Amino acid sequence: MTQNHTFSLLSYIRRDKANKDSLAPVYLRITLDGKRAEISTKTFVDPLKWNAAKGRLKSAFQDSKRLNQTIETFEHRAREVYNRLIEKGKILSADDIKDELLGSVHKQRTxxxxxxxxxxxxxxxxxxxxxxxxxxxxxxxxxxxxxxxxxxxxxxxxxxxxxxxxxxxxxxxxxxxxxxxxxxxxxxxxxxxxxxxxxxxxKNWLDKDPFIAFATTAEKTHRTFLTPIELDAIEKKIFELDRLEKVKDIFIFSCYTGLAYVDVEKLTTDNLVVGIDSKKWIYTFREKTNEKSNIPLLPKALQIIEKYKNDSQSSNRGKLLPVISNIKTNAYLKEIADVCGIKKNLTFHMARHTFATTITLTNGVPIETVSNMLGHSKITTTQIYAKVLENKVSVDMDILERKLSRL
Incomplete structure (x- = not known):
């Protein structure tokens, strides 16, 4: 048997709940069979622009149309809930509509x-x-x-x-x-x-992937590094400006250790250890991948550590080296490149590429060893560097040519 109900909706403002900008929240009053339930629409309006008789903002003001549509949409949802519950025979009170409406609003995840x-x-x-x-x-x-x-x-x-x-x-x-x-x-x-x-x-907030038809293809990246001549030009340059000299030294340190900026910046004396060969090593974990990166220190890297062991800028912060912000570091590297005649876009990360290529692979260090020092999780990442070494390709082909000539 179908029940007859009296049902009405009224949008009104709560001046007593005005926010710090004096905007009042709009509430929806649901009345069913003489019983009321109230719910916030999460919309705030200027009370002076409110038309209480219509339960809407006065149309003459900017944003009135948009805000009124929001209020109308909320009322429409309430009517949909009422009709759905009526059809299912589940409706009992105004609070039931409110609870169901809150549930449907919460499901509108964003x-x-x-x-x-x-x-x-x-x-x-x-x-x-x-x-x-x-x-x-x-x-x-x-x-x-x-x-x-x-x-x-x-x-x-x-x-x-x-x-x-x-x-x-x-x-x-x-x-x-x-x-x-x-x-x-x-x-x-x-x-x-x-x-x-x-x-x-x-979480069942969506039925299917709305982006399933969208596809993009990544571009191949090119690892730019310094040649031995370019690296030597930077190493030999002495800068009178302290800021440039420090950035140069820390860049060179990275060229001989392969550490990325974030990994150099976080180094402390605790990372400086004596390895199994009784020589000094850097023991650390890469910030990016949390992979272990243990690096035996070459003489030039050790010289830079020694140079700054009493530097107040680093010691006051408990750091191994006086590293400044990444943005300033890369800005100063542009100045260094200009002075040293480097035409490439010199960035701090180029030091890591230089270690992988000019310092290690070119000089015959096995790729497995280089991968370990760089803290790569996959050797395929390290192999990218090997592919760009034209000098190594040339040497390998010379060896092959000599072998073939003996056949």
């Missing part, structure tokens, strides 16, 4: 909120499961995502159910045009977004 929640989980496990560098990269992606949504969609967040292939295409285009991202940088940002979407699918 991308930025979920991304932020996952990032918070990562931050809670920093140095345990995630490196500081990884956290930083995720923060950058989140910042870019927020900017993109505001600029392209005029909103701070987007529901998972609204995502589609075109969303990523627009993000890809925006990233290249506005942030100067290359293909590989864009792919990294998109991979992080897709990870959040995959989690949404696993």
């Amino acid at each position: 991308l930025v909120l979920s991304f932020s929640e996952y990032l918070a989980e990562m931050e809670a496990r920093v140095t345990i499961d995630f490196s500081i560098g990884t956290i930083k990269n995720w923060r950058v992606t989140l910042g870019h995502l927020k900017e993109f949504l505001v600029k392209k969609y005029s909103r701070p967040d987007i529901a998972f159910k609204e995502l589609d292939e075109n969303f990523l295409r627009e993000f890809d285009s925006y990233a290249r045009r506005n942030w100067g991202c290359g293909t590989n940088a864009v792919i990294k940002h998109i991979q992080r977004i897709r990870k959040i979407v995959t989690k949404a699918i696993s």
Whole structure:
């Protein structure tokens, strides 16, 4: 038997709950058979612009249309819940509608909120499961995502159910045009977004992958390194400016150890140990991969450590070397390159490439040993360096030519 109910909705503002900007929250009053239940729409408006009779903002003001649509959408959801419960014969009270409405609202999970929640989980496990560098990269992606949504969609967040292939295409285009991202940088940002979407699918917030048709191909990266002549030019240059001299020395230290900037920056005297050969080594773990990286120190690296053992800048911070910020380091390296006549785009990471190529592989150090010192988790990563060594290719071919000539 069908029951007859009296049902009505009223949107109104709560002036007593106005926020610090004097904006009042809009509430929805659900009345069923004379009983009321109230629920916040999470929308705030200027009380002076509110039309109480219509339960809407006055149309003459900016943003009125957008805010009124939000309120109307909320009311529409409430009516849908009421009709659905009526059809199922489950309706009992206004509170039942409120509870069901809250449930349906909560199911409207959004991308930025979920991304932020996952990032918070990562931050809670920093140095345990995630490196500081990884956290930083995720923060950058989140910042870019927020900017993109505001600029392209005029909103701070987007529901998972609204995502589609075109969303990523627009993000890809925006990233290249506005942030100067290359293909590989864009792919990294998109991979992080897709990870959040995959989690949404696993939690049944989404039925299927909205990005399944979107595909990108990473560009091959080129490992640029210094030749022996270029490295020698930097080593022999003495700078009168203390800031340039220190950056030069730390760069050279990395050229002879293969350590990345973040790994050099965190070194302390505790990382300086005597190895099984009774010589000094650096024992550390890579920040990026947490892979072990044990490096026997070559004479030039030892000289630099000795040079700065009493340096106040490093000793006051408990560090092995006086490393400044990555941004300033790379800026000063541009000056050093100009003075030394280096035409390449000199960055700190080039020191790591130089260690792998000019210092070790070119001089016959086995690739397995180089891979171990670099802290690579896979030897295929180290093999990338071997591929760019034209000098080694030439030597190998000479050996082959001599062998063939004896046949």
